[in-house]
Amino acid sequence: MADWHPFISKERRDEICNEYIMYRADRDDDLEELITLHPTELSLLYQNAIYAKENFIDNGNFDNRIALFYKAAVEKIKKSDMIYVLYCKITNMPLIDCHYNIWVFTYEECTKKAAQEYLGNIWDNTKDEIEFRKFTGDEVIEFFAKCYINGMVKIALNEGGIIISLADIVAPPDFSDVPSVSRPVMNPDLKFYLILFCQICNTSHPIPEINKLKNQMYNAYMDCLLTAKLLRPAKISSETISSENGVEKILPTDMILISKKIKDKEAWPAYTDWEAFPQELQDEGYSGIIEPLEGVLEHAKSHGFYVVINPNRNGILLYEDEITELLKVIKTPPKN
Secondary structure (H helix, E strand, C coil): CCCCCCCCCHHHHHHHHHHHHHHHHCCCCCCCHHCCCCHHHHHHHHHHHHHHHHCCCCCCCCHHHHHHHHHHHHHHCCCCCEEEEEECCCCEECCCCCCCCEECCCCCHHHHHHHHHHHHHHHCCCCCEEEEEEECCCCHHHHHHHHHHHCCCCECCCCEEEEEEEEHCCCCCCCCCCCCCCCCCCCHHHHHHHHHHHHHHCCCCCCCHHHHHHHHHHHHHHHHHHCCCCCCEEEEEEEEEEEEEEEEEEEEEEEEEEEEEEECCEEEEEEEECCCCCCHHHHHEEEEEEEHHHHHHHHHHHHHEEEEEECCCCCEEEHHHHHHHHHHHCCCCCCC
C-alpha cells in the first residue's frame, strides 16, 4: 500500500475484509482492535460492509459490522491529538462541499494528495482559495465544538469514505435547563447558509448552474432569518425592571445604537452570535442587545436605514425592499 493513497493493495484489502467483515460477522468485541487500524483501512471496511449488505443474498450481520466500523472511526477521531481541516480562505471557515460536508483528516500524508484525488477540479481551480489548517491537543475538541455555532454537522473523514455526524464526536450544546432569556444567542442554520452563500458567490471555481444554487442559498438563509434572534451592539446607560406574567426582565431605557455607513446609506448592524460580534466593539463598551429580526427591521425601516448582518465577514445587506418583504412575511398570519 502506498503510504498515503486511499486505495489499498489487493492482498491487504482481501485480508482485512475477510477477517473483519466475513469471519467476524457475529462478533461485537473488536472495537479496540479496529481502532488500531489505519484510517484508510477503516474507511475501506466501512464501504465494503455496506456493499456486502446491499449485494449478498445470504445477508449476514452486516448492520452490526457497519455500525462497529463507524464507531471505530468516531473513536479514532476522538482520540486524535492532531487533525487537519480543509479551509476556505474566502470565508475563513472550513470549506463546505456540495453535500454540505466539511473535510477533516487525521493524518498529514493524506491531506493534499487525497484532496487532489477526491476534490478533483475543485482543488485544481481553487488552489489559491483553500488551505489546510492544523489543530492540536485541546484545539481538536474546541474546533468540533465551534462547528455547532456555524451549523457544520457533517464531517467527511480523510478520503470521504465515512461521513461522521458531529454529534457522535462531541455532544451538541444543551440549554434545556437554562431559562430562555439566559441562553446564548445562536443561529447555526442561518450562519451555515450565510457562509456557504459567501463561499459560492466569491469562488473562482466554475460551478454548474451557479445562479440556481445562489437562489437556493438565498432562499435558505432568508427562511432562517424569519425566526432569528440577533445581537445588536448598543451602549446602555440606564435600565429599568419590568414584570410580565410574574417574570422580571431588565430593559434598557437609555442606550446608544451604533450604525455603519454602507453604500452611502446608514445601516443597523446585527450579529448572529457572540463569535461574530466584534471584540473591538466589546472593548469600546458595547453590549449585545438580543432582539428578534422583526424588531431590528422595524427600527431600520422607521429610520430609513438598511440592515447589515455580520458586516465583518460572511454577512448580508438587507435593502429597503427586502426589509419590507420580510416584515410582510413575519406579520402575515400562518394559514390553517
